[in-house]
Amino acid sequence: MGLHLPKTARRLGVVALLGFSLLMLAGCSQETQDQASRFAMPADSPATIQGQHIADLWKWSWVAALATGIVVWGLIFFVVWRYRRRSDDEIPVQTRYNLPLEIFYTIAPIIMVVVLFQHTVLAQNAVLKLEDNPDHVVKVVGQQWTWTFNYMDEDVADGQVVYSAGTARDIPTLVLVEGQTVEFQLSSPDVIHSFWIPAFLMKMDVVPGRNNRFQVTPNQIGEFKGKCTELCGVYHSRMLFNVEVVSQADFDQYLRDQIAKGYVSDEPLLGGDDATTLTGLSDSEGGSE
Ligand SMILES: [Cu+2]
Incomplete structure (x- = not known):
C-alpha cells in the first residue's frame, strides 16, 4: 500500500513547493535572470566574423537539446498521467522485449551524436582556418602573470617590433583593427596559460614549446575584456588584459604613440629572459617597478 495522505495535505504540499521555488527564483539577481532567459548565451552578437560559427553551433545545440527534452518530458508526463493509480487498482499490461522501440532508442541517440559531432567539426574547422596572408600578426606571450603583445607589422619602426606589455600594476591592452x-601566435x-577574449567566443591554450595560432577578424569597434583561462599560479587571477578594436587610422596612431613611449624592440619580447614583467612573489601588491 502506498502512502495515503489526505487530498488537502497533498495540495498544501504542492503549494508550499511552488512558493519555495518562486522565492528561490526571486532571490536571483536581475543579471542571472537575464542570463537564464537567453539560456546563458551572450547578450551581444560575437565581435568577430569567426565567432558567428560558435554562436550558431551554441544556439542550434540548445534547439536540439530542447527538442529532445520536450519529447522525453512529454513521454514521461504522458506515462505518469496515463498510468496513474486508479481506484480499481488494476495493473497495466506488462510488456517486455519491444523490438521496434529498442531499435529506436538505440539508433536515435547515435544519430543525435553524429549530427552534433558533424556540426562541431564544421564549426571548429571554420574558426581554426588560417589565411596565408593575414593583415596583422601579433605574437602573444602569456607569462606568469601577465601578457605581452608584439605587433609584427613589418612597416613600422624600421623593422623593429612595437609591443605592449603588462606590468605588475597595469594590465596591458591589445589593439586590433576592425575588419x-x-x-595570434x-x-x-x-607554464600553460590560455588566451581568451570572451566577446570573440574563442580561446586557445598557450603552451610552452608549442606555437599555437589562430586568426580572427573583429567586426565591431569597441572595448572588450581578455583573460587567462588556465589556472597558472598564484596570480592567475591578475592575468587580465583589455582589447580595443579601432579604425586603421587609430591603430596607426596607437603604434606611433607606443614608439614615442619607447615600446619598440629589435626582437619580439617572448618572455623568459626577455620578459619585461615580473610579478614579485614577495610583494603582496605584486611587482616592484
Ligand atoms: Cu595564465
Missing part, C-alpha cells in the same frame, strides 16, 4: 584579419616561457 582586418589578425593572426601564442607562446609561453613558463
